[in-house]
Amino acid sequence: xxxxxxxxxxxxxMKWDVVIAGGGLGGCAAALAACRGKLRVLLIEETDWLGGQxxxxxxxxxxxxxxxxxxxxxxxxxxxxxxxxxxxNKTPVLASAKSSQFNPxxxxxxxxxHEPGVSAEVLLEMxxxxxxxxxxxxxxNTRILAGExxxxxxxxxxxxxxxxxxxxxxxxxxxxxxxxxxxxxxxLPYRTGAEAKSETGEPHARETADPLDxxxxxxxxxxxxxxxxxxxIEKPEMYDYWxxxxxxxxxxxxxxxxxxxxxxxxxRPYSLFGEDGHFPLWTYRRCYSATQFEQGESGDISLMNWxxxxxxxxxxYDVSEEEKEKHIYRAKQLSLSLLYWLQTxxxxxxxxxxxxxxxxxxxVFNTEDGLAKAPYIRESRRxxxxxxxxxxxxxxxxxxxxxxxxxxxxxxxxxxxxxLHPSMSGNNYLDIPALPFxxxxxxxxxxxxxxxxxxxxxxxxxxxTNGCFRLHPVEWNIGEAAGEAVSxxxxxxxxxxxxxxxxxxxxxFQQQLTDHGVEIDWPDGFKVTAETASRG
Numbered sequence: 001x002x003x004x005x006x007x008x009x010x011x012x013x014m015k016w017d018v019v020i021a022g023g024g025l026g027g028c029a030a031a032l033a034a035c036r037g038k039l040r041v042l043l044i045e046e047t048d049w050l051g052g053q054x055x056x057x058x059x060x061x062x063x064x065x066x067x068x069x070x071x072x073x074x075x076x077x078x079x080x081x082x083x084x085x086x087x088x089n090k091t092p093v094l095a096s097a098k099s100s101q102f103n104p105x106x107x108x109x110x111x112x113x114h115e116p117g118v119s120a121e122v123l124l125e126m127x128x129x130x131x132x133x134x135x136x137x138x139x140x141n142t143r144i145l146a147g148e149x150x151x152x153x154x155x156x157x158x159x160x161x162x163x164x165x166x167x168x169x170x171x172x173x174x175x176x177x178x179x180x181x182x183x184x185x186x187x188l189p190y191r192t193g194a195e196a197k198s199e200t201g202e203p204h205a206r207e208t209a210d211p212l213d214x215x216x217x218x219x220x221x222x223x224x225x226x227x228x229x230x231x232x233i234e235k236p237e238m239y240d241y242w243x244x245x246x247x248x249x250x251x252x253x254x255x256x257x258x259x260x261x262x263x264x265x266x267x268r269p270y271s272l273f274g275e276d277g278h279f280p281l282w283t284y285r286r287c288y289s290a291t292q293f294e295q296g297e298s299g300d301i302s303l304m305n306w307x308x309x310x311x312x313x314x315x316x317y318d319v320s321e322e323e324k325e326k327h328i329y330r331a332k333q334l335s336l337s338l339l340y341w342l343q344t345x346x347x348x349x350x351x352x353x354x355x356x357x358x359x360x361x362x363x364v365f366n367t368e369d370g371l372a373k374a375p376y377i378r379e380s381r382r383x384x385x386x387x388x389x390x391x392x393x394x395x396x397x398x399x400x401x402x403x404x405x406x407x408x409x410x411x412x413x414x415x416x417x418x419x420l421h422p423s424m425s426g427n428n429y430l431d432i433p434a435l436p437f438x439x440x441x442x443x444x445x446x447x448x449x450x451x452x453x454x455x456x457x458x459x460x461x462x463x464x465t466n467g468c469f470r471l472h473p474v475e476w477n478i479g480e481a482a483g484e485a486v487s488x489x490x491x492x493x494x495x496x497x498x499x500x501x502x503x504x505x506x507x508x509f510q511q512q513l514t515d516h517g518v519e520i521d522w523p524d525g526f527k528v529t530a531e532t533a534s535r536g
Contacts, residue, residue, distance in 0.1 A: 024052020026479030027176030037487025058220030074517020147185035180381030180458030222364035259307035385460025387442030402527025404437035414474035
């Protein structure tokens with residue numbers, strides 16, 4: 001018999017049923033799910049935009065090839081549909097460009113590459129009915145200063161907003177921060193970087209563990225191209241440094257049209273607009289394709305999230321505040337220096353130099369420096385979870401049947417290649433196939449706490465499998481499952497971990513997920529071959 005718990009005792013005076021730290025995709029999905037269960041929810045976000053990687057960090061959705069048909073939750077599909085509706089109904093899209101699969105940026109990386117601010121607006125629209133209902137409170141521009149834990153229970157968080165500090169308590173906490181911040185603040189055990197092969201048995205794991213083997217982060221900026229005009233920015237303070245920088249793992253200078261090929265590691269030529277048939281960086285993450293809209297003032301807008309502005313020279317968590325600020329500054333300078341190089345010194349096919357018509361679009365992120373509101377974090381602290389997903393669970397080498405491990409406590413599905421960017425330890429790309437996979441509930445629940453769940457990149461994955469679990473629809477699914485788990489646990493007076501330990505509760509919980517539009521299995525008969533196991 002499963003023991004019953006009541007973390008919300010009468011007279012406690014608690015205002016919230018669950019506090020969600022982090023307003024990225026996982027946090028927003030968790031809030032939607034918890035409010036669906038009529039819980040009182042506090043959602044905390046450090047920036048002034050909801051959406052995390054899709055908005056404040058400037059990274060449009062990376063998705064699998066089947067996303068338009070299946071392979072995501074109903075609420076994530078609603079999010080995508082609302083983005084399309086925003087453009088089709090609120091902007092002057094040409095009649096000839098309108099379609100049910102409209103892609104605002106016509107980008108290579110995504111079937112729905114769009115402007116970051118649109119994600120922030122859409123997510124707020126999705127959450128607003130719950131705010132109006134009195135279930136949801138959203139606190140933007142709010143940082144978490146500290147956490148309090150008593151034995152196995154998180155008790156409270158200390159917050160600061162506009163120099164005002166406050167304390168919030170709840171029976172449940174969801175860590176949807178980009179760096180697994182609650183794990184550190186609540187003094188819960190966690191891992192960073194790479195595990196040793198002797199620990200995980202993963203074919204591509206390091207021979208020895210390396211906590212600093214953490215993927216690069218990136219400061220994204222937005223550019224418009226206005227040929228025939230000059231919009232050259234002021235020379236960045238660190239331009240000369242970055243112009244001369246050539247890391248040992250890099251085939252050329254950072255400020256160049258060369259980078260390692262993610263699959264082979266060989267020197268790969270890039271171009272801005274596809275000159276000489278080389279990979280076109282401009283259309284790679286273009287978020288606004290002007291030819292699809294009635295002609296106005298704006299040209300194409302593209303987001304700079306390229307190999308050349310990946311920052312793998314130092315980390316910004318588990319370091320001093322001084323060290324963090326140093327690397328944030330240097331990362332911003334790298335992105336601005338790359339733009340300045342493109343404007344003034346990039347070689348042109350005709351023998352000339354520079355694209356002075358590249359214009360830094362300050363308004364896209366509405367920041368003073370034109371850069372994203374927050375860095376794009378690829379790799380977080382990771383909890384010691386009840387289940388840790390390993391390379392063996394997703395690799396076609398271990399699953400000739402064409403799908404990854406089917407966990408009995410599956411709470412969702414996802415698909416993406418194992419895509420690791422260069423790391424702080426000087427390791428280069430690792431980009432290898434991964435099969436469509438399942439998300440186990442046990443990966444969202446830490447071994448060392450009873451009322452904390454993960455909802456971002458902080459769950460039970462390894463350094464290797466983080467590379468296929470960190471993308472947009474998977475993060476959303478993880479957050480939605482976390483919000484549903486809290487709702488179910490409170491309704492049945494259980495610990496979240498007890499859901500997966502009792503067959504009856506697990507079956508009922510999975511049915512609840514299914515009823516709410518969460519796909520916990522791939523369609524019958526669906527499988528992929530080793531040759532096609534990739535991001536698409």
